[in-house]
Amino acid sequence: MTAFRSVAVIGAGAWGTALATVAARAGRNVTLWARNSEHAARIASTRDNPRLPGVRLAPEIVVTHELAEAARADMVLIATPAQHLRGAVNMLASHLTKPVPIVACAKGIEHGTHKFMTDVIAEAAPHAPPAILSGPSFADDVARGLPTAVTLAAKDEALASALVQALGSATFRPYHTTDVRGVEIGGAAKNVLAIAVGIAVGRKLGASAQAALTTRGFAELTRLGRALGARGETLTGLSGLGDLILTCSSPQSRNLAHGLALGRGEQPPAGKLAEGEFTAPVLIELAASHNIEMPVSEAVASILSGRSTIDAAISGLLTRPFKAEE
Ligand SMILES: NC(=O)C1=CN([C@@H]2O[C@H](COP(=O)(O)OP(=O)(O)OC[C@H]3O[C@@H](n4cnc5c(N)ncnc54)[C@H](OP(=O)(O)O)[C@@H]3O)[C@@H](O)[C@H]2O)C=CC1
Numbered sequence: 001m002t003a004f005r006s007v008a009v010i011g012a013g014a015w016g017t018a019l020a021t022v023a024a025r026a027g028r029n030v031t032l033w034a035r036n037s038e039h040a041a042r043i044a045s046t047r048d049n050p051r052l053p054g055v056r057l058a059p060e061i062v063v064t065h066e067l068a069e070a071a072r073a074d075m076v077l078i079a080t081p082a083q084h085l086r087g088a089v090n091m092l093a094s095h096l097t098k099p100v101p102i103v104a105c106a107k108g109i110e111h112g113t114h115k116f117m118t119d120v121i122a123e124a125a126p127h128a129p130p131a132i133l134s135g136p137s138f139a140d141d142v143a144r145g146l147p148t149a150v151t152l153a154a155k156d157e158a159l160a161s162a163l164v165q166a167l168g169s170a171t172f173r174p175y176h177t178t179d180v181r182g183v184e185i186g187g188a189a190k191n192v193l194a195i196a197v198g199i200a201v202g203r204k205l206g207a208s209a210q211a212a213l214t215t216r217g218f219a220e221l222t223r224l225g226r227a228l229g230a231r232g233e234t235l236t237g238l239s240g241l242g243d244l245i246l247t248c249s250s251p252q253s254r255n256l257a258h259g260l261a262l263g264r265g266e267q268p269p270a271g272k273l274a275e276g277e278f279t280a281p282v283l284i285e286l287a288a289s290h291n292i293e294m295p296v297s298e299a300v301a302s303i304l305s306g307r308s309t310i311d312a313a314i315s316g317l318l319t320r321p322f323k324a325e326e
């Protein structure tokens, strides 16, 4: 497997900026691509991104709006929101001159197609081997160099391992796996479940309810994962249980914060991406198409769509028939 000397990061939001920092720390030559030319020029000159305030971008990171420049890298990380990943890879594909690996760093499932991120990449850039990076990692923690461990999956184990070597450092520790689907399911579902937990916290249902919802949330994530062929160790690993614990317990999470505001009867924070809001409807469609029960996720989807009030959704969950724990 060739060494990856250069890395391009597509999407200069909080996560893209943190990942550019990670790749620079690992010794790669890094290009960070922003879709907006003024945004790119401003980050390039100030070395500061308002989407990740307080983090100083290393001088060696090149910030650009030129996609052709980014497309020359040996590997590409896509850090746009999940619903924009296809558009970003479509644009990138026309500039690629070699079959470089494309790593999805977004957490979600595509609306309409029910496709996971690596499937979208495979369609939009058929010659580029897809991979996925996911796990418990807040952009702010990662950019500040606080210790983080994540999972990086590709179907080809040698590729997954080489990508880990290219990005890993003492404080950013990726573990490799070939269970691509398992990693994708954990990252997508945990955001929806964190909204549920946020709602419960906002409604002051107590710490016991928070633990119960997180655990029953994990049970439904696992049910879907098993049905789609995910491995048990992935679901209980960093990208599954690990990320669920982080997101369902920390107010730093935008998904938890989104639910918290809803639970309190307030407007969710403006301008903050909460992927669970977009994943909820497609997650329950996907689950239904496989006859998998996901009652917590269904409650979140029905609240977000206005089909149910919060109180009715909570009451619906609390009056479900008693059953064996599985
Ligand atoms: N923040 C975090 O801690 C983590 C986030 N993630 C995941 O990373 C993904 C991105 O999140 P995050 O960076 O936090 O979100 P942000 O809202 O901070 O940034 C999203 C970025 O994507 C850009 N963007 C939007 N649409 C497109 C497009 N069509 N083409 C190119 N760029 C586009 C935006 O550009 P513009 O600035 O011009 O609007 C913005 O810079 C999400 O799926 C999230 O779940 C994963 C792990 C951690």
Ligand SMILES: O=C(CO)COP(=O)(O)O
Residues within 6 Å of the ligand: 107, 135, 136, 137, 138, 139, 191, 194, 243, 246, 247, 252, 253, 254, 255, 256, 273, 274, 275
């Ligand atoms: O994915 C994340 C942590 O692993 C970021 O979570 P939020 O998008 O909820 O902030």
